[in-house]
Structure formats: structure tokens, C-alpha cells
Amino acid sequence: MTILNRKRRLLTWAIAALMCVVAGCKQPAATARPDRGAMAASQPTRVGGEPAVTIQRNPTGHGIRPEFVSLIFLPGRGMNVVQIYADVPGLGKIPVLNSPSIETVAKRLNGQGFDRLGGASVGFGEAFLIPYPNRIFGRLASGGTEVTTEWRGHTILLPALRFHPAQSASSPDQAASNKGMVMHGLILRDQAQDIHTEQTPDGETATAVIHAGDFGGHWLSRTDLHFTLELAGDAVTESIVATNVGHQDEPIAIGAHPYFAIPSGDRSQARLHVPARMMAVVNNYRQEFPTGKLRPVQGTRYDYRSPDGIPLDDHALDDNFSHLERTDGAVEVRLTDPKSHYGVAVEGLSPAIKTVQIYSPQGREFVAVEEQFNFVDPFGKEWKGMDTGMVTLHPGESTTWKLRLHLFTPAIGSR
Secondary structure, three states, X not given: OOHHHHHHHHHHHHHHHHHHHHHOOXXXXXXXXXXXXXXXXXXXXXXXXXXXXXXXXXXXXXXXXXXXXXXXXXXXXXXXXXXXXXXXXXXXXXXXXXXXXXXXXXXXXXXXXXXXXXHXXXXXXEEEEOOOOXXXXXXXXXXXXXXXXXEOOEEEEEEOOOOOOOOOOOOHHHHHOOEEEEEOOOOOOOOOEEEEEEEEOOEEEEEEEXXXXXXXXXXXXXXXXXXXXXXXXXXEEEEEEEEEOOOOOEEEOOEEEEEEEOOOOOHHHOEEEOOEEXXXXXXXXXXXXXXXXXXXXXXXXXXXXXXXXXXXXXXXXXXXXXXXXXXXXXXXXXXXXXXHOEEEEEEEOOOOOOEEEEEEOOOOOEEEEEXXXXXXXXXXXXXXXXXXXXXXXXXXXXXXXXXXXXXXXXXXXXX
């Protein structure tokens, strides 16, 4: 390049710069290239055909007091609560429920095999159990694929599938007696509609409805289920309103299956308080057929009424507790982890809650606290006409199940 050409080019640049200063330079907008990784991370995981929903709040306790910060639920799988997170002094942000990652949850809840009717939903987090929690036993029918039971002269046919990892509706012992079992209700694969979230002064609330109908042809009338999940710093409140929108009377019971984590992982020192005076007697822990008898817990290893709780130690629990004592109207079960200076209180607020099923196998770092309306096998003849907790809904009538969770810091002397 000659000196003359170089001078001409410099002069051109100078004139262009001067024009920019006078007129104002505008750079042509660059074409935005989306960050695919960021886009993928921002998309909620889909389970049951619907995205997972998170409600959340910013912590305000400054690490001085425990508080809830978020809740994740699955509208595509019966409103299953995958996880609840809390900010706890000395521990930071921790999971309240025993549950795998949302990605693992999505793989497990695939609708195949064991999960064909939603069975995989009850192995973690918190599944909602409607129109019956717990077990129902009856005569095997349709080649062992259905269980027959009765309510007020009406025959009810239920799908006899294995719903619980520790149980099987087609085990040899049950088959030998022609007795089958179903568990945990009929909404585990239902999709919710009209999902709505709303900010509150101290958190966020989600509402949704499941139009359960006749529960896949297995129930006597049609039912709508209205869910409300409320997240605040000092409490998580869950409520379900079941309404008979059909034309016949129907029995309804509601419960949940939350697996509460033991943060320290030391089960031996974790303590459990259950305000129950009686428990249901079963034939054995393999079949778990209820005998129709109740026995007092006093003087047995199942007496968890001490205000500070009783150490879990190596206890294996899968038991239905009843004759519940209430505090300010609530059935309050407490799980305390002294080593972590952590505790969670599970308060059943509905008067219709008659029993609490506690599930905590040996060697596992969780306690499932299932506050529910009914006793085990509520239609069973072994109860000889006793009120087993099923609520009768006439057309147009409703019933409500409500649960509230609180966090607390146990006293040092509670060890």
C-alpha cells in the first residue's frame, strides 16, 4: 500500500468517525444465538406429560431459625410432591423429603411395568392417596388381576397390582388364600388441570383440580379433587377437597405418603413421637392381613407417645396407629434428628383423620408418616361393622383432608 493510499484510508475513517459523533452511531444488532444449555436448564422436567412446578420464597430467617424455601410438585402424576426444601441453621438448604433428583423421578415414573398404574409414585417424596389410602384386601377375580370388595351391598372391583416395594398382590401366600391386595388409591397417574400459582405475603400458593370421575371405572360415583399447596416460611400446608359430582352415594378416604428424611443419616438416634393409644393387629409382616383387633401400645415397643419421642433404633415399622390424641385440634406426629438439631412436625388438621400409618424399614434413613381417614382394609368384614373411617359422600357433598408441616429446633435435652 502506498503512502498516498494509506493517507486516503485514514482520512475516510476520520470522516466516518466525525459523522458518528455528529449523528450518533448505531451498531447493527448482532443476531442473538441462544445458549442451548441455558435453555435446557430453564425448561422444567416433564413427568406424566406435564412440567414439574416449583413454588418458592426467599429465606428471611438469616440462618437463625429453620424455614421452608421451596416445594416441587407434579401435576402430571397425581400432584405428587417430589421435594420440599428448607433452610436450617447449621445445615443450610436441605431436602425435607427422602426423594431422588427430578431427573431420576422422571425416569422412574415412566408408566411401564410396575408403574403401569402409578405404583412407582409411592416410593419417594409424597404421593396423595385417594379414594382410599393404605391397603384393601378382597377376593381375587378376573384371573388374579382384580380384587373384589363390597360397600353397602355394592360390589367394587379394584386393579390388583403391586403398589408397594415391600408387598405383592400376587404373592404365593395371598394366592393360596385366594386373597388379593390393592394399595394407595387410584389417582397416582392422574393429570391435574387448572394449575394456578399466586404470590402470598410470605411465599407462594398453588391450586389445581383433578377430575377423577369414577376413578377409571372402579368407583360408585364421580369425584372432583381440589388441591391447595401453600408454602410459607413457618409452614407448608396441604389441603384436598373431594366433592361427589355424580348421582350416587360413595365412600371416600384421603391420605398422603410423605417420606421424611433423617438429615444426619443416623437412624439409631432419630426420635419419633406418635400420639396414639392403639394400633391395628395384623397376622404377620409378610402378608399384613388385619385381624380386626386393636391393641394398646402402652407397655410395648410401639408406644411412641413420649413428648420427646422414642429412638427409632433398629425398629422396623409398617403399622396403623389409632385412637389419636389431638393438640389444639391437630394430630401431631414429630420426627426429631438430635444430631442435626432438626425436627419436623406433621400436623393432621382434619377431624376425619382417624389413623396414622408409620412406615420405616430397618436400615432406611426415612420415616413415612401417613395421616389418613381410614383404618387398614376399611371394607373388610374382620372389623365387624366398626366405623373404619370411610366418609360417605352424598351427591353434591364434600370432605376435606388437611395437613400442615412445621420445622423446629429440638431442645438440647431431647437427646
